[in-house]
Amino acid sequence: MPAPLMTIPSSPALPTEADAVVIGGGVIGTCTAHFLARRGLKVALIEKGRIAGEQSSRNWGWCRQQNRDARELSMATRSLDLWETIARDLDVDLGFRRCGLLYLSDDEAELEGWASWGRFARGEGIDTRMLNAAEAAQRGAATGKPWKGGVWSPTDGTADTSRAVPLIAAGLAAQGSSVHQFCAARGVETAGGRVTGVVTEHGTIRTSRVVMAGGVWASTFVKQLGIGFPQTAARSSLLSVLPPDSRLPAALHTSRVTATRRADGAYTLAVSGLAKLDPTPQGLRYARQFLPMFARRWQLLSLGDLRGWLAGHEGRQSWRLDRPTPMERNRVLDPLPDAAVIETIVHRARQLLPALGTSPVQASWGGYIDSTPDGVPVIDGTVGPEGFMLASGFSGHGFGIGPGAGQLIAELVCGDPPSLPHTQYALSRLTRNARGKVAEF
Numbered sequence: 001m002p003a004p005l006m007t008i009p010s011s012p013a014l015p016t017e018a019d020a021v022v023i024g025g026g027v028i029g030t031c032t033a034h035f036l037a038r039r040g041l042k043v044a045l046i047e048k049g050r051i052a053g054e055q056s057s058r059n060w061g062w063c064r065q066q067n068r069d070a071r072e073l074s075m076a077t078r079s080l081d082l083w084e085t086i087a088r089d090l091d092v093d094l095g096f097r098r099c100g101l102l103y104l105s106d107d108e109a110e111l112e113g114w115a116s117w118g119r120f121a122r123g124e125g126i127d128t129r130m131l132n133a134a135e136a137a138q139r140g141a142a143t144g145k146p147w148k149g150g151v152w153s154p155t156d157g158t159a160d161t162s163r164a165v166p167l168i169a170a171g172l173a174a175q176g177s178s179v180h181q182f183c184a185a186r187g188v189e190t191a192g193g194r195v196t197g198v199v200t201e202h203g204t205i206r207t208s209r210v211v212m213a214g215g216v217w218a219s220t221f222v223k224q225l226g227i228g229f230p231q232t233a234a235r236s237s238l239l240s241v242l243p244p245d246s247r248l249p250a251a252l253h254t255s256r257v258t259a260t261r262r263a264d265g266a267y268t269l270a271v272s273g274l275a276k277l278d279p280t281p282q283g284l285r286y287a288r289q290f291l292p293m294f295a296r297r298w299q300l301l302s303l304g305d306l307r308g309w310l311a312g313h314e315g316r317q318s319w320r321l322d323r324p325t326p327m328e329r330n331r332v333l334d335p336l337p338d339a340a341v342i343e344t345i346v347h348r349a350r351q352l353l354p355a356l357g358t359s360p361v362q363a364s365w366g367g368y369i370d371s372t373p374d375g376v377p378v379i380d381g382t383v384g385p386e387g388f389m390l391a392s393g394f395s396g397h398g399f400g401i402g403p404g405a406g407q408l409i410a411e412l413v414c415g416d417p418p419s420l421p422h423t424q425y426a427l428s429r430l431t432r433n434a435r436g437k438v439a440e441f
């Protein structure tokens, strides 16, 4: 059974024109469409499958500042507030709660890494607290074991991965905008170096502004526009169980397993970073740039199989706009979870959290996680034709910062002063070095 996901209806008809077209109904595209609509633009949100059918419903739901890259921290902080603002403005419950995130460890190096990040983050005004052994044992009582230490980040939280993005998308209609599911965007039309329209499988929408927020499909899409975007995806496997005991921490990370309470009381269980690298044409094309990242994570990554190649999201071929494209052949990228990984997670979770008992697995699913070589997204309106914006590569932590990213992208699209720093997200940081060496920040 795949990750639970609320379905919403599409708008009745594809518009012939729009102030802006957003391609991709994940958290990034949907939040962007939301903030564009709130600025009074008539937006068409185009999704080849279901809203949030890919990464944005398959993740753990963590909305965190804790351990963020410095380049994303202000966006993470802003996003926590925006989760609440969007829910209030739309009068819906996105399942966002500042439940706090708990990290526990017995590894001195890991604890020192967290302490070092904490020293930096407290200087930025973030409430993050190192736990000594006694405090870790108290907060981690559900594990029934001693810990050397940990971290408690009280203002971070989680949101409901099965409903949050569909609910935001559903709110677009009331703001004069529209949502179109099972409608793949095949490409972008231009004249004189400017965007003039988006060609979809159901017709063309005239527009001067386009945001490409296609997640793992973004690189192959922008290749059609002559843009080289180093991005590749790793396949993760996870599951949910419904424990009989609800006294487990709402969100717990250990190196062996993570557990996150879902809105329905079930728990999502996973092993952080454990993933398969399925070879793909795109992955091979950019392999050299990703080597430093893979080398740092080699203990958790292993070679996958040809499913990723066959799925088509990382193809390198060119396509025509008057024929079906790879996006129409794969409406929802739904990789099978790895059976051995699922078994490992269940075994570790029962060891770590005895209260899980023998609760059966409710659902298990796979998810491709898109990434850039430096683990930070690309948000860039200076690549491609004028009026085109690329927003992808959120590298395993885009759900929590979706609202802040959407607000920033909307500001940039409208030419308004950006309320968050953004030059650190430029694509040029990943492409400027002729030797393929990626800039380290």
Ligand SMILES: Cc1cc2nc3c(=O)[nH]c(=O)nc-3n(C[C@H](O)[C@H](O)[C@H](O)COP(=O)(O)OP(=O)(O)OC[C@H]3O[C@@H](n4cnc5c(N)ncnc54)[C@H](O)[C@@H]3O)c2cc1C
Pocket (backbone or CB within 6 Å): 023, 024, 025, 026, 027, 028, 029, 046, 047, 048, 049, 050, 051, 052, 053, 054, 055, 056, 057, 058, 059, 060, 061, 062, 063, 064, 183, 184, 185, 186, 213, 214, 215, 216, 217, 218, 221, 236, 237, 238, 327, 331, 332, 367, 368, 369, 391, 392, 393, 394, 395, 396, 397, 398, 399, 400, 401
């Ligand atoms: C297992 C796992 C755990 C994670 N845990 C967390 C977490 O706890 N916290 C966190 O912050 N992040 C987490 N992430 C990362 C997070 O889910 C992603 O960074 C985020 O969802 C990316 O959103 P997106 O909108 O860019 O992409 P997606 O959600 O993948 O959406 C892109 C959408 O674009 C559509 N699309 C693509 N091309 C086209 C086209 N041409 N026409 C129309 N539609 C198109 C796709 O169908 C898709 O629905 C996790 C991810 C995974 C897989």
